[in-house]
Amino acid sequence: MDINQYRMNWNYPTALRVGVGRIRELPEACRQLGMSAPLLVTDPGLATLPMLDRALLQCRDDGLKTGLFHGIKGNPTGPNVMDGVAAYKAGGHDGVIAFGGGSALDAGKAIALMVGQDRPLWDFEDIGDNAGRVNVAGMAPVVAVPTTAGTGSEVGRASVITDDEAHIKRIIFHARMLPALVILDPELCLGLPPKITAATGMDALSHNLEAYCSPLFHPMAEGIALEGMRLVQQYLPRAVSHGADVEARLQMLVASSMGATAFQRGLGAMHALAHPLGALYDAHHGLLNAVLMPYVLVANRASIEPQMERMARYLNLAKPGFVGVLDWVLHLRNEVGIPHSLSEIGIDDKRIEQVGQMAEVDPSAGTNPIAFSAAQYSQLFEKALRGTL
Incomplete structure (x- = not known):
């Protein structure tokens, strides 16, 4: 190389x-x-x-x-x-x-x-x-x-x-x-610890993924997001397991910039929940998105099946469609050491209703594929808290 x-x-x-x-x-x-x-x-x-x-x-x-x-x-x-x-x-x-x-x-x-x-x-x-x-x-x-x-x-x-x-x-x-x-x-980036590499890298994935799933018309952002996710797929495990891999570090920097460019198209429920959780619990933003990711995918499934079909083909996933994407996300999280539930990172159940109310009015909620109510956001938060997919 x-x-x-x-x-x-x-x-x-x-x-x-x-x-x-x-x-x-x-x-x-x-x-x-x-x-x-x-x-x-x-x-x-x-x-x-x-x-x-x-x-x-x-x-x-x-x-x-x-x-x-x-x-x-x-x-x-x-x-x-x-x-x-x-x-x-x-x-x-x-x-x-x-x-x-x-x-x-x-x-x-x-x-x-x-x-x-x-x-x-x-x-x-x-x-x-x-x-x-x-x-x-x-x-x-x-x-x-x-x-x-x-x-x-x-x-x-x-x-x-x-x-x-x-x-x-x-x-x-x-x-x-x-x-x-x-x-x-x-x-x-070479001295970045594996845990921070993983959490920030999953944040880059969340930006690309939510931009890709946004219902707004912006084909340029959609294309950038798709390629950004491929870079994360290929290089995040390398950056986490081999921190001195300069190529992996560079490609992840690029994937990160691509995600923030793509989310001109909007974000979604991951960020709508991560923002209040970060404010209330002072938790790491990227780690929150990483934990929330599969729960939000499942909640949005009815509206994102076509996008998941294209994404699974582009990433050459082992299984087609939504199931293939969800399996890949769960495998990637496990591979880079992301916890499965919010309770594992110190989030408690004392503010379930408040978090739902805050998420509903968060600006990122406006471009989620489904317009969730405060009660639905509270339910989604509780599932992520308990680790119930």
């Missing part, structure tokens, strides 16, 4: 630099966007790792006045974002490097939005025409550098931020939140 064959520059859905060692281009990427003093936004865990030190040193050696902000949670909150805005302004920064997993990318994009606004963060929630309130001229440019293959936030136009007062996740949206430049370097 010649890993250099994958060294490419792409321009869809934004400018992406793909390949081993591309992180060395970070200073030049910042300058390309007009930055001379970027703020690097990351999470507390990454802030202590050598890869982060190297990135900072590269930028500073190149003459960039580079600051560091790492005060964000695994599910970033509104105060986390505003603390980042304060750090941005105090340091006289002129752009953001969003560096890390989904939490760092979402927080970095939200900080870049908020540095030039005079309204509170929640005024830009993805409801109605709220995006029209944004002072676009005040937004800061963003270079996104993912270090996990899951959320695909590096190619997304939104950030999922937890309102910790209301105990709900809110989607902050504006088309210009899409990072202007992305670096996909698989070497940044």
Whole structure:
């Protein structure tokens, strides 16, 4: 295998630099966007790792006045974002490097939005025409550098931020939140533990799968989602079992970006449930989607049989149709070490009704193949909690 064959520059859905060692281009990427003093936004865990030190040193050696902000949670909150805005302004920064997993990318994009606004963060929630309130001229440019293959936030136009007062996740949206430049370097993923590799990889699968099942008309997104799922099928087990497999790491980064590109078509019940569960229990988003996946497939079966027939053929599954897809998902989860039920990851039954109510009104519920009621979402949650397919 010649890993250099994958060294490419792409321009869809934004400018992406793909390949081993591309992180060395970070200073030049910042300058390309007009930055001379970027703020690097990351999470507390990454802030202590050598890869982060190297990135900072590269930028500073190149003459960039580079600051560091790492005060964000695994599910970033509104105060986390505003603390980042304060750090941005105090340091006289002129752009953001969003560096890390989904939490760092979402927080970095939200900080870049908020540095030039005079309204509170929640005024830009993805409801109605709220995006029209944004002072676009005040937004800061963003270079996104993912270090996990899951959320695909590096190619997304939104950030999922937890309102910790209301105990709900809110989607902050504006088309210009899409990072202007992305670096996909698989070497940044090589130290990722198997459990995190599995959970984030299944998150990438959930994005592709739910986009593929969406009832909206968007053939381009449907095609991207189908190929994204094939990449997960082929490379996620390799990335989990052989963490130093650079090709598998790169292909999973690509599958992750494809999932977030495809879900322009919408998501569904997995995310409608994962969002409130993440807000209420502070659980890992990708792991929630991974556990919920087969239960949601079963619940949606009556409306997705034709899509499952095509998917089973494209992935060359052992069995045809829905049964083939469900068997594959269950086998893949077991192969990469995903628990079978929500109770195994610390979720309890004290909020069954509340979760159902929150899921029904979550934005992702709008493109689920079936419009479930709050009671139906509660029943679906309870089945996933008990492990009853």
